[in-house]
Amino acid sequence: MHVVIMGCGRVGASLANALERLEHSVSVIDRDLDAFRRLSTDFHGDQVLGNGFSKETLREAGIDKAGAFAAVSSGDNSNIISARVARETFHVPHVVARIYDQKRAAVYERLGIPTVATVPWTTDRFLHTLLADGAAPAWRDPSGQVSLLQVWPHDSWAGHTVGRLQEASGARVAFLHRSTAPVLPDHDERLLEGDSVYVVTVSERSHTVSKVIEQGPDAGSRGEVR
Template sequence: MNILILGAGQVGASLAEALVSEANDITLVDLDPGPLGQLADRLDVRTVAGNAAFPSVLREAGIESADLIVAVTQSDQSNLVACKVAHSQFGVPTRIARLRSPDFLDAELLSTRNFAVDFALCPEQEISDYIAKLLEFPEALQVVEFAEGRLTMVGVRAYDGGLLVGQPIRSMREHLPATVDARIAAVFRDTRAIDTNGDTVIHAGDEVFLLAASEHIRTVLKELRRMQKPVRKVMIAGAGNVGARVARRLEGQCEVKVIESRPARATLVAGWLDRALVVNGEATDETLLQREDIDGMDMFLALTNDDENNIMAASLAKRLGCRRVLALINREAYADMVQGGPIDIGLSPAQVSIGGLLTHVRQADVARVHSLRRGAAEALELVVRGDRRSSRVVGRRIEELPEIRGASIAAVVRDGQVIIPHHDTLIEAGDHVVVFCTRKRYIKAVEKLFQPVRPLFSFA
């Protein structure tokens, strides 16, 4: 696939990195040649420096042969204009835009006769929804859903004394009620995925991804892991676009305090919120945090635009007694470095946003993609189409499918019912199949497996 990515910031770079290993032709366009040069040195991509909204720049980038453009520059206006030009002047089949302002998220405005945006991504809203889901499961490192919420996957860290630590995976069945089924979809040890089977023994410190029907996931967690108290008090550092959205989302269900260093912004957001308390000050001020009862908080969310400030504020909040802390961290190396130390969760906004983009880029019939462990793995929800003649999977048992190293079928959703599959589970047309890929270089093989194929002969 020939893909133009407009914008070489965190989202654009992460998307390019995710797609370049999948035999796609990637061209990156950005005003700043600096990031382009760094990405060209690291990835097999073509780069063009210039304004992504200019037809001349898009033509230089090869838009006339593009199958897809993804406009993720820092400017909503540039993203919209680029999509409009791509559609009206160059006939690009698929156009995706990142839009930060809710004013632009209007179906009529984005329709083909106006800005011609097929899919609009609002990163701040995605991050807000993601954090709200994490607060529902305070013991989790990551929470994602499939099949319109019918299936939930939760990543947790195994701890000394836990029921599974020191036990083989197959023993999980002994701890669950007879009516509840679940699957350990993957295990990461020392930042690397390990090949698992029923005899694999869980170690303390392992990152374990559990998957079950959404109505059963709490039961599974309760049986297998020490549960934390529900989150009732939250402190947020930063009242920017993300912090303000999260505060607005949470203030109806939690006691929320927001710390904002800019007086004018603090005043503006205080007027926008109904119940949350907004405090003007620095989130790295130890005296301020103590005065605002940091040791009584269930969760501290460092959501400013500065990675270093987020790391420092979250680490300080943890040291001062906050039960659990999260830091928004753009630099992937920082997130890997700090998570699991004083900071419980290092959250990459680009990796949260990229799932929605990948859903529209994958070539099979993909209903949902979730980027896991900051891009190290992916979980795909694929819709099965065709019949036994036109499909490689329909009418086959899982044990009959070709083995793809690093990929496993973790769940099947059929007519709204969640099935935790076994080797003899039959795949049927219309199934939604969740595949966990711990090795991203094999995602293309997974897509190909689920793509319909034309029969060699047709009989009228």
């Protein structure tokens, strides 16, 4: 597959090098000639000098034959404009834009342009490393309003149903991880000791949801959620 990358900063160069190692053909666009020095010495793809939202520049980079386009420059506006041109003008099937402003990211996701919201993603990675209590989200939507949490239930949840856990926590169970395999449960699936649960909730309730699950099925009614 041919991939066009707009932006040859650290992310763009790393992505270009990785794609070429996977035997894809790659063209990298940047306005700064010095930026191409970040590419590995054995990079064989095209290095195109110009603006990534210019149709002429994109054609020079092979956008007409591209199966994917990544906009990873340091500017949100440049990234989203070039992503829209790639999607709407050249009909590239796989397009993604790097966005720093998570509110903008949510808007563009609704427009059908997948985004990587750099700040929320980096924040979540730090939370996963720093916190060991299950409170860090495994995933958040680009707006930051919905989170997927991995939580380890208190042993007293064993024997209770998934439906009971959902009622107590106010979250929706997406799946369980049992032993070495994922399980897609129904409402009546009973929890076993050692299960971890992946639940979906609004982000502002993440802490409360985690604590209800971690403290047992009666924690909420006893007023013990802390």
